[in-house]
Amino acid sequence: MPNWNLENRTAVVTGAASGIGRALAVGLAARGCNLALADRNVAGLEETERVIATNRVRISRHALDVADREAVAALPAVVEAAHGGLDLLVNNAGVAVGGTFDDVTEADFEWLFEINFWGVVRMTRAFLPLLRAQPEARIVNLSSLYGLIAPPGQTAYAAxxxxxxxxxxxxxxxxAGSSVGVTVVHPGGVATSVADSARLPAHMTPEEAARGRAAANSLLKLPPERAAAIILAAVERRQGRVLVGTDAKLVALIERLVPVSYWSLIQKLIPRGRAAT
Known part of the structure; x- marks a missing residue:
């Protein structure tokens, strides 16, 4: 079967104001795909549109908090009016919370889940009717390296x-057997602002927070543009799962070989002082 041609399709991309979301938008536009860009960061959305503005594709911007169920439920009608339909839904928006389970408050745990998980569920439920109306369509959900393994200090995010x-x-x-396919994506350490914008325990001093963010950022090396290229190539090939980065591929292998005791082995591969905390 030939690759899925994304030219003249329409895609919704959440978290499109920066990072992987912006890089995916740029890559989709380069393929001639029309875009509905969604994010809470309106200024970031405007910059994304400026980067990809072209006469070849139609672009609409949507200020959206994926944790807002009413706003999510109302979005499909707006997208359909602007674009006439939808072929690709990319659930990319996400946030992080650092700290052990004892450190993370229930409110922060729920805040993260409202965006990282319920945002994906709500967007999928809202847009599935539009996707089903197409001869071929796809949902792309961004999981993580921490959707393969669960390090200490990542109870909320990994969950x-x-x-x-x-x-x-x-x-x-x-x-399966319908016109809608699903791709789940497991990026490794991609150089985004996720660590810098993560919520941290209130008892952390500014110095401790700075050290924690620096340690996390030291593991985020893959350029977002490279991550987006890998993801979009997998979408074109209709892959059900894609591992993004050498770290994700290595960790996935280790987890398969030693699914219970993988963390003791992975710790030995992480440079001293950079382990998740």
Whole structure:
């Protein structure tokens, strides 16, 4: 079967104001795909549109918090009016919370899940009717390296990304044989602002917070543009799962070989002082 041609398709991309979301938007526009860009960061959305503005594709911007169920439910009608339909839904928006389970408040745990997991579920439920109306369509859900393994200090984030993984796999099985495919993405360390914008425990001093962010950022090396290229190539090939980066591929292999004790082995591969905390 030939690759899925994204030219003249329409895609919704959440978290499109920066990072992987912006890079995906740029890559889709280069393929001639029309775009509905969604994010809470309106200024960032405007910059994304400026970067990709071209007469070849139609672009609409949508100020959206994926944790707002009413706003999500209202968005499909707006996108349909602007673009006439939808072929590709990219659930990319996400946030992070640092700290051990004892450190993370229930409010911060729920805040993260509202965006990382329930945002994916709500967007999928809202847009599935439009996707089903197309001869071929696809849902792309961003999980994480931490949807494959669960390091200490990542109880909230890993739980949300494992949930995205499970939801995506079950949904793919339910949609098998239909016109809608599902791709779940596990990026490794991509150089985005996720660590800098993460919520941290209130008891952390500014010095401790700075050290924690620096340690996390030291593991984020893959350029977002490279990550987006890998993801879009997988979408064109209709892959059900894609591992983004050498770190994700290595960790996935280790987890398969030693699914219970993988962390003791992975710790030895992380430079001293850079382990997740």
């Amino acid at each position: 949300s990304k494992f949930a995205v993984r499970g939801f995506s796999q079950a949904l793919a099985h339910e949609l």
